[in-house]
Amino acid sequence: MSRYHSFLNQRLKQIVRFILSLFFTQLATLANADDKKLLIIAEEFAPYEFVQNGKVVGIDIDLSNRIFRKMGYEPEYKIMPWKRAWYYVQEGMADIILTTSRKTPREPYVWYPEEDMWQGDFVFFYKKGRFNPEQLSLNFAKKHGLKIGIIHGNSYHKQLWEHFPYRDGSREFMGDLSLNVVNPQLVPVETLKQNILKVADGRVDLTIATTTYGQYTAKLLGLSDQIDNSSTALYSKRYPLAFIKKSSHPDIEKIYRAFDSELRALKETGEYDKIIANWLQ
The missing domain is CATH 3.40.190.10 (Periplasmic binding protein-like II)
Known part of the structure; x- marks a missing residue:
């Protein structure tokens, strides 16, 4: 009987280890997936970012999608009144905010890239x-x-x-x-x-x-x-895309530093002008 119990305990331990292994693997996968998501907020500013047929669209959306997806990230967008958007910034409730002009009172809360999205x-x-x-x-x-x-x-x-x-x-x-x-x-x-x-x-x-x-x-x-x-x-x-310093994303500063060169490259290749022309033609 004791040998049977010993065998049973051994099997239970193996099953528990297997379940825990699956759990932590799934947890790590979910964490990695979350690290690839970026929450981008803005006030409505057509044709740069606005809601059309229930979807957030616009020039800045197309530019952001092109750059961030190339970098391996998937953006999610929310449109809201400006004061609520800035509350999100101060509380670290998002990662990036669009159409934010450079102002000294804002500098404690965001990083501004050198390249502008538009003027x-x-x-x-x-x-x-x-x-x-x-x-x-x-x-x-x-x-x-x-x-x-x-x-x-x-x-x-x-x-x-x-x-x-x-x-x-x-x-x-x-x-x-x-x-x-x-x-x-x-x-x-x-x-x-x-x-x-x-x-x-x-x-x-x-x-x-x-x-x-x-x-x-x-x-x-x-x-x-x-x-x-x-x-x-x-x-x-001039309006850059601003990165939120209190963002909970672990790589937000690294993303901010890489974004500049990607936007500059998009302008140099002519893709930037094509995206804008597509909305303004």
Whole structure:
């Protein structure tokens, strides 16, 4: 009987070792699979990143997919209002954030590659027939007391804050999650779509966006025939893809350093221009 029990104990130990081996192998496989995933977040910024037929698409999405898949990673995308996206950044709840201009208050939270994803000229958008497009400027808007639709948490440009300081007198961007009350001529909302609709309805006089972003958003809303833009740029900005320092991904800094050369190579081969042309043609 004792020999039988000894044999049984031996077999049980072998079975337990086998099950544990399978368990830890599966665990390692799952961990490796997770290490190959990247969560990329952004606010809607058509045609660079936006939701179409329930799927996140756009110029930046095609560029990111091309680069990260070549590097062996699989991106997952989430679109959300900017303030929520920046909360994700501060809490380390994602790996990468798109369309994030370089600002000193953001540097503790993200790494910026040297290469930019794209650059854009910002203009005023208004209801057709209301203004002379050649007259519109920040000075004109301030002088005539025009209401300008802006997006919560967007940094815009120092010129905007100099012309329209916060109510406490601050004349520079106060941060993505700032609770400072903005100038009474600025009307914050969550998205550019809301601002374009408000311009079309006459609830605000103007809104600010890059030429491409504003025109594409008006097109998506079916309002291209009702919305026009100023002929002179208010300012220009460059937009890199930013890597989140608090990301839980074990290789995030290594990925950040490798991304620069991959984006540069994509531009040199001409693939970068082809991807952009595919969206803007």
